[in-house]
Amino acid sequence: MIYFVLKAAISGLLIAAVSTLAKRYPGVGALVASLPLVSVLGMIWLWRDRPDVENMADHAQATFWYVLPSLPMFLVIPVMLRHGVPFWVALAAGCALTIALYGLMTWIGPRFGLRL
Numbered sequence: 001m002i003y004f005v006l007k008a009a010i011s012g013l014l015i016a017a018v019s020t021l022a023k024r025y026p027g028v029g030a031l032v033a034s035l036p037l038v039s040v041l042g043m044i045w046l047w048r049d050r051p052d053v054e055n056m057a058d059h060a061q062a063t064f065w066y067v068l069p070s071l072p073m074f075l076v077i078p079v080m081l082r083h084g085v086p087f088w089v090a091l092a093a094g095c096a097l098t099i100a101l102y103g104l105m106t107w108i109g110p111r112f113g114l115r116l
Contacts, residue, residue: 018032069098070098070101
């Protein structure tokens with residue numbers, strides 16, 4: 001249980017640091033947020049819990065393919081905001097698009113031999 005709390009605390013501190021940094025320096029906050037820190041932490045926790053080379057390789061490769069459908073969200077949201085769409089609506093639309101693209105990726109990926 002202590003290990004779980006430690007993982008949650010470190011991960012939560014990372015998110016809090018990014019949001020605090022972004023308040024003052026949006027570009028720097030975006031840079032830090034774009035770093036694969038959550039993925040790296042996830043791989044560290046996964047490796048510590050289950051040091052299996054094939055499992056880790058599958059996880060890292062699937063993470064790459066799942067990043068791709070999330071990228072359009074970061075283009076849709078700013079366009080919508082700049083056209084006067086309220087933040088929560090733009091965020092919801094970006095998330096809905098990402099969910100739809102994740103669904104498409106999980107449907108189409110295996111047809112091209114991707115192990116997701």
